Amino acid sequence: SGENLHNVQTPEIIIWADGHAYFGPCKLVATTTTNMTCTSPMIPESEQYDGPQELSFGFKMDDVQYLEQLNVLGKMRVYPDPVLERYKDGEKVHQQAQEIVFINGQNLAPLKHYDVHVHIGQEECVVTSVVSTVIACRPPISQPAATVGDGFPEVVVTIGQNLTFVLGTLHYETPEELSLGAIIGIAVGVAIFFIVTIIVCVLCLIKSRRNDDLMKKLRKDMDQLESRVANECKEAFAELQTDMSELTSNLSGGSSIPFWDYRTYCMRVLFPPECSDHPVTRELELDYRHREDTERGLKLFFNLIRNKTFLLIFIRTLEANKEFSMKERVNVA
Known part of the structure; x- marks a missing residue:
C-alpha cells in the first residue's frame, strides 16, 4: 500500500x-x-x-x-516450494464411503487452505485443511467427468499462481454387484436357516408338551397315592379305635394289664435290677449325728433341682467342663 x-x-x-x-x-x-x-x-x-x-x-x-x-x-x-506426491502408477482408487481425499506432500506448513485449489476433472475438490505434509479436500459425491476424453478424471492441484501439480487419475470405486450365483447361495442359506429354526421350534414345542403330559401324570399319581395313604390311615385309625375299645372293655371287666408304680418304674429304668448295690438305692451310711443335716441338704438340693432356671444353669456348667467324662455325666444324671 x-x-x-x-x-x-x-x-x-x-x-x-x-x-x-x-x-x-x-x-x-x-x-x-x-x-x-x-x-x-x-x-x-x-x-x-x-x-x-x-x-x-x-x-x-x-x-x-x-x-x-x-x-x-x-x-x-x-519458504521452499511445496512438493506433492504423485499417485503410484498414475492412478488411485477412491472409496465413496471415505468422504475426504488426502494428498501427501512436503513444505506445506506455510500454506493456508485458500492458497490451494484442487480439481478432480471438471469439478472442484473443496480444500478443508492444510498441514505440514497433508492436504485434505472434500470431493464430489459422484465421479466427475474427465477434462479431456471419456477416461477417469485427473487430480490437479494449484498452489498460488505459479505451481501446478498433476497427481494422476482418480477412480471412484463402485459397489460390486452380487452375481447370480452369490444371490442364489445367499437365498438358499437364508432358507436353510429358517427351516432349521422352524424344526428346532417344533421339537421344543413337542418336548414341552411331553413334559406337560409327564407332569400331569405325576400329579395324578401323587393324588392317587395321597388318597390311598389317607384311606390306609383311616383304616389303621379305625383298627386302633377297635383295639382301644377292647382294651377298655377288658379293664372294665376286672382284668387289667399289670404295671409298676411310678417310683418302682423309675428305679428300674434308671437303676436296673442288676445294680442293686447302687449308692442311690441304698440307705445313707452316715453317722446318726450327721444324718439329719445331710437329709436336710438333700431336700434343699431337690428343691433347687425342681427350679428350671437353676437346673439349666447347673447342666450347662457341667457340660462346659471339658474334663467332665461321659461316665461322670451318667452318674450325675
Missing part, C-alpha cells in the same frame, strides 16, 4: 537472493490507487534452501531507485 501507485507504468516486486534480483509483476487492486498485489518471482531451484530464508526485497517503480531495496521495512521470509 502507498500513494499515487496508479502513476507507475510497470510496477514489479524485487527479491534479492545471493546478490541476484528476481522480479515479479504487480498490479493495482481494482478501484483503488493506494493498494496493489504482487506475485512472488520464480527463484531457481539451485538457489533455494531447505528451510525458510530471510531475504531483502524492494519494488521497481519505473526509475525510483531507492525503492529497489527497502531494508528499513525488514526482510521477507521465503
Whole structure:
C-alpha cells in the first residue's frame, strides 16, 4: 500500500537472493490507487534452501531507485516450494464411503487452505485443511467427468499462481454387484436357516408338551397315592379305635394289664435290677449325728433341682467342663 501507485507504468516486486534480483509483476487492486498485489518471482531451484530464508526485497517503480531495496521495512521470509506426491502408477482408487481425499506432500506448513485449489476433472475438490505434509479436500459425491476424453478424471492441484501439480487419475470405486450365483447361495442359506429354526421350534414345542403330559401324570399319581395313604390311615385309625375299645372293655371287666408304680418304674429304668448295690438305692451310711443335716441338704438340693432356671444353669456348667467324662455325666444324671 502507498500513494499515487496508479502513476507507475510497470510496477514489479524485487527479491534479492545471493546478490541476484528476481522480479515479479504487480498490479493495482481494482478501484483503488493506494493498494496493489504482487506475485512472488520464480527463484531457481539451485538457489533455494531447505528451510525458510530471510531475504531483502524492494519494488521497481519505473526509475525510483531507492525503492529497489527497502531494508528499513525488514526482510521477507521465503519458504521452499511445496512438493506433492504423485499417485503410484498414475492412478488411485477412491472409496465413496471415505468422504475426504488426502494428498501427501512436503513444505506445506506455510500454506493456508485458500492458497490451494484442487480439481478432480471438471469439478472442484473443496480444500478443508492444510498441514505440514497433508492436504485434505472434500470431493464430489459422484465421479466427475474427465477434462479431456471419456477416461477417469485427473487430480490437479494449484498452489498460488505459479505451481501446478498433476497427481494422476482418480477412480471412484463402485459397489460390486452380487452375481447370480452369490444371490442364489445367499437365498438358499437364508432358507436353510429358517427351516432349521422352524424344526428346532417344533421339537421344543413337542418336548414341552411331553413334559406337560409327564407332569400331569405325576400329579395324578401323587393324588392317587395321597388318597390311598389317607384311606390306609383311616383304616389303621379305625383298627386302633377297635383295639382301644377292647382294651377298655377288658379293664372294665376286672382284668387289667399289670404295671409298676411310678417310683418302682423309675428305679428300674434308671437303676436296673442288676445294680442293686447302687449308692442311690441304698440307705445313707452316715453317722446318726450327721444324718439329719445331710437329709436336710438333700431336700434343699431337690428343691433347687425342681427350679428350671437353676437346673439349666447347673447342666450347662457341667457340660462346659471339658474334663467332665461321659461316665461322670451318667452318674450325675
